[in-house]
Amino acid sequence: MRIDIITVSPELIQSPFEHSILKRAQDKGLVSVHFHNLRDYGLGSYKQIDDTQFGGGAGMVLMLEPIDTCISELKSQRDYDEVIYMTPDAKTLNQGTANTLSLKENIIILTGHYKGVDQRVRDLFVTKEISIGDYVLSGGELAAAVLCDAVIRLIPGVLGDETSALTDSFQDNLLSPPVYTRPASYKGLTVPEVLRSGNFPKIDAWRADQAYERTKNIRPDLLDD
Ligand code: ADE
Numbered sequence: 001m002r003i004d005i006i007t008v009s010p011e012l013i014q015s016p017f018e019h020s021i022l023k024r025a026q027d028k029g030l031v032s033v034h035f036h037n038l039r040d041y042g043l044g045s046y047k048q049i050d051d052t053q054f055g056g057g058a059g060m061v062l063m064l065e066p067i068d069t070c071i072s073e074l075k076s077q078r079d080y081d082e083v084i085y086m087t088p089d090a091k092t093l094n095q096g097t098a099n100t101l102s103l104k105e106n107i108i109i110l111t112g113h114y115k116g117v118d119q120r121v122r123d124l125f126v127t128k129e130i131s132i133g134d135y136v137l138s139g140g141e142l143a144a145a146v147l148c149d150a151v152i153r154l155i156p157g158v159l160g161d162e163t164s165a166l167t168d169s170f171q172d173n174l175l176s177p178p179v180y181t182r183p184a185s186y187k188g189l190t191v192p193e194v195l196r197s198g199n200f201p202k203i204d205a206w207r208a209d210q211a212y213e214r215t216k217n218i219r220p221d222l223l224d225d
Contacts, residue, residue: 001031001104001155002078005144006070007111008049008062010035012141022149025158033148036074041066050114059115067110067121074108082127083108086140086147087116090129093147095170097130101147102154109147111140173222177210 007013016022017033025031042049043065050060071083081104091097101107110117110126122129132143152158159165169176180191194206215222 001102001152002106003031003033003148004036004074004080004106004108005033005111005148006036006038006067006108007139007141007144008038008113009139009141010037012139013111013145016145016149021153021158025152025155028157030155030157031152036070038062038066038070041069053115057115061115062113062117062121064118064120064124067117067125071108071110071125078106080106080108083110083125084128084130084147085110085112085117085122085126086132086143087112087129088131088134088136090131092134093130093132093150095150095168098147098150098154101151109144111144113139170222172211173215173225174211175214175219175222177207177214 005013014035017026022033026033038049039047043063048063049066050062053059053061074080082101084101084107086109110121130143130147132146137143154165165171180195184191184196192206194202197203
């Protein structure tokens, strides 16, 4: 998979890709991530990328032209499955979307800043808009890093233990059951007996029951889907 990230602040988003699973996925050749500084496509000697809003109002808007130039240059080199725009005014990211995107070959992620991008960017180029939650970040960079982490870890071969992504919370629209490790007893708090019983069908049943109870208490909305 190839991911091209278009941003006004590459330095804000690069570091998560230099560590841990995201780094390992790149080292293994399972994903390549490329950053494009929108400023490089800015207009005139000032490399202008934003301007005031038509109709008035606080906040600058990212201009159509530099984004068009950048996206067109990328599209002239290869086909893209999706052009994703990170924005709070979109459907919220979930595990299903991450699963779908992990199967794509080439994607572009555009991150907004200030008041966002000129609407015509969204109308002309963007194929999918994603929010990471109902709150507003200073820019889309951290949201893009969250999206990339959720997607890249699902690419086959990225996680050492192939089954661990499958047992994540949300993979079956359920939260994960509680987990424990040694010691079996600590300050009077003991690990549920069933987990130490060695009876695996019983352990599976207990975990399924706990996952359901947790979901019912904390995120009943997931059970509606
Ligand atoms: N940009 C600013 N806030 C955001 C959010 N919640 N999700 C995605 N992109 C954003």
